[in-house]
Amino acid sequence: MAEEEDPEGPIIPSLYKPPALLPIAQLKEQLLYTIETYPVTIVVGETGSGKTTQIPKFLLEAGWCNTGQQIAITQPRRIACTSVAVRVAEEVGTSVGQKVGYSIRFEDVTSAATQVKFVTDGLLLREMLVDPLLSRYAVIMVDEAHERSLSSDILLSLLKKVLRKREDLRVVVSSATLEAERFLDFLSPDQGEMIHGKSKKDFGYIIGIEGRTYPVEIQYLQEPTNNYIEAAVEAVVKIHEHEPEGDILVFLTGREEIDDAIDMLGDRIAEMSSSQRKLIPLPLYAGLPTENQNMIFTKPPPGTRRVIFSTNIAEASLTIDGIVFVIDSGYVKLRSYNASLGIETLSIVPVSKASATQRAGRAGRTRPGKCFRLYTERAHQELQEATFPELARANLAPVLLQLLNLGITNLIRFDYLSPPPSSLVTRALDLLYSLDALDPYGRLTKPLGTRMAELPLEPQLARALLKATDPEFSCLSEMLSIAAMMTLQGHAFVSHDGGKKQLDAARRRFAVAEGDHLMLYNVYGAFVQAGLGNTAWCREHCLNHKNLVKAVSVRKQLAAHLDRFGIRENVLAAAGEGVLRVGGRPLAERVRRCLATGFFAHAARMKGDGSFTTVDGKTTLWAHPSSVFFNRKADWVVYSEIMEMKGKIYIRDLSAVDMDWLTEYAPEYYKIKNGRR
DNA sequence: GAGCACTGC
Structure with missing residues (x-):
């Protein structure tokens, strides 16, 4: 490739400004030159720039797979893998699974002929267990890295290590403008360090690609509102009265708000003249049954305007055609983890500027649009630039277990893209130690720890499942089904027509x-x-049919993992004809005892008023209304999930236990606890 | 007493 293609000469990351943005076709030669020349290429691609589909094609044509290696493109979501793979396969002129394929959990649509593979970032992480240097790939493109998902952050840390071992590997990172320098700086050698004869300045390069979306006019409130739901409904009515045709997308934070907004809008529609009434409100959130979600994708009758009230699902996961107007509440529900209490919190917080931009962009996909932000311009200026990375606010136990299994021993000083608070790391290590996944030196135990790491389950649940074959429990078949159902996270049931009573019945x-x-x-x-x-x-x-089918797949996958460990399900037991009593203990008791071996740290006791307290008696907990113990007596229970919502702490998935079991299965944990008191 | 944002293996 010609030297003069070098676009800007050496770059100084701290002074980097995106050069004039060009459409991707015009950048083909430059992209290929950069990827050839530098180990790391950061692509700043605006929405609709075609980076995800075109870059793999360019690389394929340029012969990056001629040596038998593949190109991997990671995505944070399954749906993106499948849909993009289908499109690229079409453009290349093959069917999916041939030259172009995808691989996601439960679905590997690749073959010996596959050269371009779309894969979820989480699955590629798992692949590193088998192939730590990812040697089958010539190029790895980490797409949507700016979303800062847990898996893509970890993947980038590991790729940084791999780049130091593999001179031939090329890493492409797609990012928003804001994070581009950060990614380049992170992956590059330190000041003065040389890697494969390259210094910081010739290790990587940033390229900007122009998007193909339409302009979106932004409007702010003059005065802040204290009720964004009312304000949203008001804005919908105004748009309907004064703006030309085009659907409206409203961003709210959750199901309750969406239902309220739809009720309120319903009242307003009832007041309208019949010629004005052509306004169809629709809800959209992940928990909606699939058939209702699909209404979003069916064309409305001509002359009507749809108003979609949505959670954050419409921000990046789902794209709806025909949106011309966006109304943004400016808020989102976010999960965070309180390490000192070991409790997750779901709270409503202001969005980041990056989120607000992404939401507004949803109005400009088919023609110029408008975005109405339900907050002042001043409030917008005060928003955080980007959403706090997931790694810095998550329960780290699962990911640390995985890193240990990859041979990374010093988890405190691991090279994180954003180092998590040390309290999160120590809390996670404490938990793993109490579960016997770690020895006192912080090493993974064998075989328990390594097996727990391999199972795609929360560590506590993984431990309970692995204990199920102990003779005193003998409930593997039951625990497999329970574990599979628990991965549905409370979404086994669904109310199809909004009937609460039917659901409870x-x-x-x-x-x-x-x-x-x-x-x-x-x-x-x-x-x-x-x-x-x-x-x-x-x-x-x-019952949610789609989710139950998923549970069947999960169960199969878990059984396959156990099979690899040499643990086999008793066929008789699977058919329900197994031994029902071992040592005089009924099956149901053995299952509950087995659960206690994993969830002993999640114990609570019911008080007279039906609420629960933690073991130390300091915190009041409430059974989630979906629990059988919401209106049923209990004494001690273990639970699998604890979450704070609206200032109240709820526990989910409860099972009755004896206090004695807890001290029997986790003597050390409870000895330490008692010692502290 | 009254309810989970969104992903992923």
């Missing part, structure tokens, strides 16, 4: 006095018996 049909885990087990068993394709049965019992 359905839950009661499967409920048992022992608790929620055995209820989930009952649901799983009944579903399998009814038939995997029996959607009518699911509807009748307010």
Whole structure:
């Protein structure tokens, strides 16, 4: 390639300003030159720039796979992998799974012929267990890295290490403008350091690509509002009265707000003249049954305007055609982890500027649009630049377990893109130690720790599952079903027509006095018996068919992992004909004991008023209304999830236990706890 | 007493 293609000469990252943006086709030669020349290329691609589809094609044509290696493009979401793979395969003129394929959990659509592979970032991380240097790839493109998902952050840390070992590897990172320098600086050698004969300034390069979206006019409130739901409905009515045709997308934070807004808008529509009434409100959130979600993708009758009230799902995960107006509340619900209490919190917080920009952009995909922000311009200036990375606010136990399994021993000084607070790291290590996944020296135990790391489950649940084959528990088949159902995170049930009563009645049909885990087990068993394709049965019992099918896949995958460990499910037990009593203990008790071996740290005791307290008696907890213990007596329970919402702490997935079991299965944990008191 | 934003393996 010609020397004069070098676009700007050496760059100084701190002074970097995106050069004039060019459409991707015009940048083909420059992109290929940069990737050839530098180990790291950062692509600043605006929305609709075609980076995800075109860059892999360019690399393929330029012969990057001629040596038999592949090109991997990571995505944070499964849906992106499949849809982009289909499109690129079409453009290349093959069917998916041939030259172009994708690989996501439960679906590997690749073959010996596959050269370009779209993969979720989490799955590529798992692949590193088998192939730590990712030697089968010539180029790895980390797409949407600016979203700062847990997996892509970790992946970048690991790629930094791999780049130091593999001179031939090329890494492409796609990013928003804001983070470009940070990524380049992170992946590059330190000042004065040389890697493969390259110094900081000739290790990487940033390229900007022009987008193909339409301009979006932004409007702010003159005065702040104290009720953004009302303000949103007001804005919808104004747009409907004064603006030309085009659908409206409203960003709110959750289901409750969406339902309220739709009710309020319904009242306003009722007041309108019949010629004005052509306004269709629609809800959109992840928990919505699939058939209702699909209404978003069906064309409305001509002459009508749709108003979609959505959570953050419409910000990046889902694209809706025909949106011309966006109304942005300026808020989002965000999960964070309080390490000192070990409690997750779901709270409503202001969005970042990056989020606000992304939301506004949703109005300009088909023609010029408008975005109405329900806050003042001044408030916007005060927003954080970008959303806090997930790594810095998550429960780190699962990811640390995975890093240990990859041979990374010093987790405190690991080269994180954004180092998490040390309290998060120590809290996670404490938990892993209490679960016997770590020895006193912080090393992964064998085989328990390594097996826990390999299972795609929370560490506590992984431990309980691995304990299920102990003779005193003998409940592997049951624990497999329970673990699979627990990965649905409370989404086994769904109310199809908004009927709360029906939903509660359905839950009661499967409920048992022992608790929620055995209820989930009952649901799983009944579903399998009814038939995997029996959607009518699911509807009748307010069950989410898609999710139950997923549970069946998860169960299969877990069983396959265990099989690899040499742990096999007893076929008789799987058919429900196994030994029901071991040492005089009924099966249900053995399951609850087994759960206690994983969730002993999550114990609580019910008080007279139906609320719970933690073991130290300091914190009041409430059974989530979906629990069988919401209106049923209990003494001690273990739970699998604890979350603070609106100032109240809820526990989910509860099972009744004896206090003695806790001290029996986790003597050290409870000895230490007592010693401290 | 009254309810989970969104992803992923």
